[in-house]
Amino acid sequence: MNILHYALGFPPFRTGGMIKYCMDLMAEEAKLKNWVGLLWPGRITDYSDKVKIINKPQYPLDDKIRIESFEIVNPLPVPLLNGINEFEAFMQPKVIDNFERFFIANKVDILHVHTLMGLPKEVLDVCVRLNIKTVFTTHDYFGICPRWSLEKQGSPCLDDNGCESCIACNKTALSLRKIKFMQSTAYRYLKDTPIMKNMRRMHNKKLYKEDYGSEAEDFYPDDIKKSLSKAYRELRRYYTDMIESFNIIHCNSSNTSKIYNRYCNIRNSAKVLNISHAAIKDFRKLRNCQMPVRFGYLGPITQHKGYYFIKQVFDELSANRNNSFQLHIFAECMDEATYLIKHPVYDYSELENVMEKFDVLLVPSLWNETFGFTALEALSYGIPVIVTENVGAKDLIVPKMNGDIVSPDIESMKSAVLEIIDKPEIINQMSKYTLQNIEIQDMSKHTLRMIELYKQEGNI
Numbered sequence: 190m191n192i193l194h195y196a197l198g199f200p201p202f203r204t205g206g207m208i209k210y211c212m213d214l215m216a217e218e219a220k221l222k223n224w225v226g227l228l229w230p231g232r233i234t235d236y237s238d239k240v241k242i243i244n245k246p247q248y249p250l251d252d253k254i255r256i257e258s259f260e261i262v263n264p265l266p267v268p269l270l271n272g273i274n275e276f277e278a279f280m281q282p283k284v285i286d287n288f289e290r291f292f293i294a295n296k297v298d299i300l301h302v303h304t305l306m307g308l309p310k311e312v313l314d315v316c317v318r319l320n321i322k323t324v325f326t327t328h329d330y331f332g333i334c335p336r337w338s339l340e341k342q343g344s345p346c347l348d349d350n351g352c353e354s355c356i357a358c359n360k361t362a363l364s365l366r367k368i369k370f371m372q373s374t375a376y377r378y379l380k381d382t383p384i385m386k387n388m389r390r391m392h393n394k395k396l397y398k399e400d401y402g403s404e405a406e407d408f409y410p411d412d413i414k415k416s417l418s419k420a421y422r423e424l425r426r427y428y429t430d431m432i433e434s435f436n437i438i439h440c441n442s443s444n445t446s447k448i449y450n451r452y453c454n455i456r457n458s459a460k461v462l463n464i465s466h467a468a469i470k471d472f473r474k475l476r477n478c479q480m481p482v483r484f485g486y487l488g489p490i491t492q493h494k495g496y497y498f499i500k501q502v503f504d505e506l507s508a509n510r511n512n513s514f515q516l517h518i519f520a521e522c523m524d525e526a527t528y529l530i531k532h533p534v535y536d537y538s539e540l541e542n543v544m545e546k547f548d549v550l551l552v553p554s555l556w557n558e559t560f561g562f563t564a565l566e567a568l569s570y571g572i573p574v575i576v577t578e579n580v581g582a583k584d585l586i587v588p589k590m591n592g593d594i595v596s597p598d599i600e601s602m603k604s605a606v607l608e609i610i611d612k613p614e615i616i617n618q619m620s621k622y623t624l625q626n627i628e629i630q631d632m633s634k635h636t637l638r639m640i641e642l643y644k645q646e647g648n649i
């Protein structure tokens with residue numbers, strides 16, 4: 190079959206979990222003798238309705254596999270993690286003729302969309318007209334949330350006050366002029382220069398400051414708040430209309446299924462299929478633990494990923510259990526504690542060595558994480574995992590058997606951690622259960638299941 194994916198682009202210009210998953214899935218689909226291509230949002234010439242698609246040189250996924258590459262010139266803006274506060278450009282209608290000719294010329298059977306960023310709504314309209322099946326994978330919450338994470342002040346956004354909270358959360362949004370530059374050909378070459386890295390680092394510090402979500406009444410009068418709230422509701426409606434038009438919503442966890450169903454009418458199209466990536470193999474071995482118990486945290490030093498939450502847990506435990514545990518972290522960190530063992534940031538080629546450094550993985554996210562690859566990675570090495578209820582990868586955890594699922598509060602996490610510190614033999618029992626009862630879904634198995642998902646609901 191002819192499978193066209195839509196994502197933000199290729200590495201090294203675009204990176205992250207969504208890009209890795211997309212690249213790995215395309216590679217496996219190509220191995221199965223499918224025609225595979227990637228459509229991606231490129232440079233913006235102006236914010237008009239004109240658009241064209243350019244066939245770019247094939248992209249090598251490995252020594253043998255090359256993927257077709259198609260750039261959309263003049264797509265919608267790509268806000269990345271920064272938010273939106275200029276609305277019309279993100280809903281600008283586009284002329285559909287070039288899209289229609291493109292889909293017909295390439296005989297596309299499946300359009301698999303990995304993000305709504307930059308994607309004109311008219312692309313999906315063309316797919317309906319041409320009877321092309323459409324699939325959307327829920328890698329994040331963009332479309333429901335302009336900031337993609339559906340969090341507010343470091344916690345899940347359970348009530349946005351009719352989108353009034355969006356006003357404060359999107360204070361960090363880039364101007365359309367800056368977005369245009371960041372989608373330019375020039376920026377692709379400048380992105381990894383020292384000056385650009387430093388500018389992004391400074392911006393990200395502002396982006397993740399704990400108080401970025403202060404309430405709108407702190408800086409806007411009532412009439413402006415009312416107008417902006419309405420604009421954010423219209424923006425959400427634009428994207429939820431897109432979401433509801435897909436034939437299949439591939440929810441990468443039960444978390445995303447629950448949340449997307451809260452905002453969209455997708456009860457008949459939503460299918461839960463946990464994801465994987467190419468570095469996942471069956472490396473399971475029996476884990477035994479000696480004192481001190483070694484806990485691992487693989488996330489960044491941010492509030493929403495739960496670093497400060499888990500540090501508070503260990504600070505409280507260290508008062509009377511200080512020599513009975515360690516916390517191994519793999520990020521740039523300025524904190525010091527007797528229990529804290531700091532390691533450099535790693536990449537996937539070092540995963541085996543990383544997994545030898547600890548006995549239990551902690552995934553303490555405070556926001557609604559769509560999946561969480563680190564939990565799958567740890568299980569693939571036979572390591573028990575403790576996650577909060579907010580983590581999508583909780584689908585892989587059988588409580589008290591191969592890890593635990595806890596509420597995102599200090600006492601619940603402390604209780605789960607303390608149980609293992611007091612009875613370290615639990616690690617061996619959980620590791621044994623993982624070896625005997627848990628299927629490790631590598632990318633080849635996942636791709637076969639994805640192909641079956643494509644074939645659901647007729648036509649293919």
